[in-house]
Amino acid sequence: MGTGLVNVRLARTPIAPIDADAQWLNMRLQAGVQKVPAVDALKGLKRIAPPPGSLDLISSGWTEMQAELLQTFVLNATGTIIFTGPPGSGKTHVMHRLSEHIARTRPGQRQAFIEQPVETILPHAPQLNILDTLTAKAAGEAYAHRTRLVLRMAVNILGLGEIRDPLVATTWLSAAETGMLMMSTMHTAHPFLAIPRLRDMDPDRLALPIICDPAIICGLVGQRLVPILCDHCALPWDQDDPRLTKMMRDAILTWQRPDWQASNIRRLGPGCPHCAWKGTARRQVVAEVVDPDETLMADFIQYGPTLARHRYHTRSDSDSTMLEKGMELVFQGRMDPFDVPLKIERIRSYDFLQRERERALKGLETMAFIGGGH
Numbered sequence: 001m002g003t004g005l006v007n008v009r010l011a012r013t014p015i016a017p018i019d020a021d022a023q024w025l026n027m028r029l030q031a032g033v034q035k036v037p038a039v040d041a042l043k044g045l046k047r048i049a050p051p052p053g054s055l056d057l058i059s060s061g062w063t064e065m066q067a068e069l070l071q072t073f074v075l076n077a078t079g080t081i082i083f084t085g086p087p088g089s090g091k092t093h094v095m096h097r098l099s100e101h102i103a104r105t106r107p108g109q110r111q112a113f114i115e116q117p118v119e120t121i122l123p124h125a126p127q128l129n130i131l132d133t134l135t136a137k138a139a140g141e142a143y144a145h146r147t148r149l150v151l152r153m154a155v156n157i158l159g160l161g162e163i164r165d166p167l168v169a170t171t172w173l174s175a176a177e178t179g180m181l182m183m184s185t186m187h188t189a190h191p192f193l194a195i196p197r198l199r200d201m202d203p204d205r206l207a208l209p210i211i212c213d214p215a216i217i218c219g220l221v222g223q224r225l226v227p228i229l230c231d232h233c234a235l236p237w238d239q240d241d242p243r244l245t246k247m248m249r250d251a252i253l254t255w256q257r258p259d260w261q262a263s264n265i266r267r268l269g270p271g272c273p274h275c276a277w278k279g280t281a282r283r284q285v286v287a288e289v290v291d292p293d294e295t296l297m298a299d300f301i302q303y304g305p306t307l308a309r310h311r312y313h314t315r316s317d318s319d320s321t322m323l324e325k326g327m328e329l330v331f332q333g334r335m336d337p338f339d340v341p342l343k344i345e346r347i348r349s350y351d352f353l354q355r356e357r358e359r360a361l362k363g364l365e366t367m368a369f370i371g372g373g374h
């Protein structure tokens, strides 16, 4: 009595670390007409300290342009950045680094993560755990349930572990439509495939005209972690490399240019004391960062994902593909060509990829001529 409070709405949930019995409690204090200065009540409460250090994406392999784009994406108030790639490609790692960057630059913004399972603890953001042992269906229901819970917590920024099935996808869209910044992951071969994959999860609710909106999806990222050869024991690459097919060896040679010589290519060596006999020194990120602006989104709707991707790649300022970056590492002698199909994608001939792009654009002109298509 006398505080001016008319209602307190509580929401709470266990968060990681579960074994320390961590809990997250959210109180929304609703004042009546009579407002009492709450300064005294705030004494003794502490702000969460911002994470130490500063954002460094370059040292793990992201390019300057990619780092710049990622930081631009997280300046959005709404929209989802979707990170695609296989398990173990560092998607959660980069989401955590960006989350720390947000906590440093926008203190007071409320963040939360839903992860299956929580692996590393973020001191600045509550993390809701989903057991790794759940069946796909139970995990989907747990994602959806926790997302609805987090929405009641009035967060500004949500990291959603993975958009994995129709239930999570429609819950994600509801969250995205309330207007918050989100980061999430999907398992697709390249970033452009996230769009048709989402649509296929619920063709009505997740129709292209609904999801192809920069306010709903504000960044598309594809990433891999690739092994970098040890400088001390890597061996010259043999053009008859028996580990690869003739088709692929021939394809590698089509990538030669004046400054890309096959004689510079190296392969995994026997190991040495410098690399603890692994043959590789470290792993680095190979990524493609796509800015889904209105032009790209309109292309997705009008021409479909394949043509939209080819058209995007003909822009002078677009990021190169992961295969192009991988082949650059190969011709620098830093990556074994054998790892390209295993870690990135099948090596196709340089000319084939160029022709594929040209064909796609030609098809587009034909479609325009006959009055557009889908």
Ligand SMILES: [Zn+2]
Residues within 6 Å of the ligand: 230, 231, 232, 233, 234, 269, 271, 272, 273, 274, 275, 276, 277, 278, 279, 280
């Ligand atoms: Zn070595």
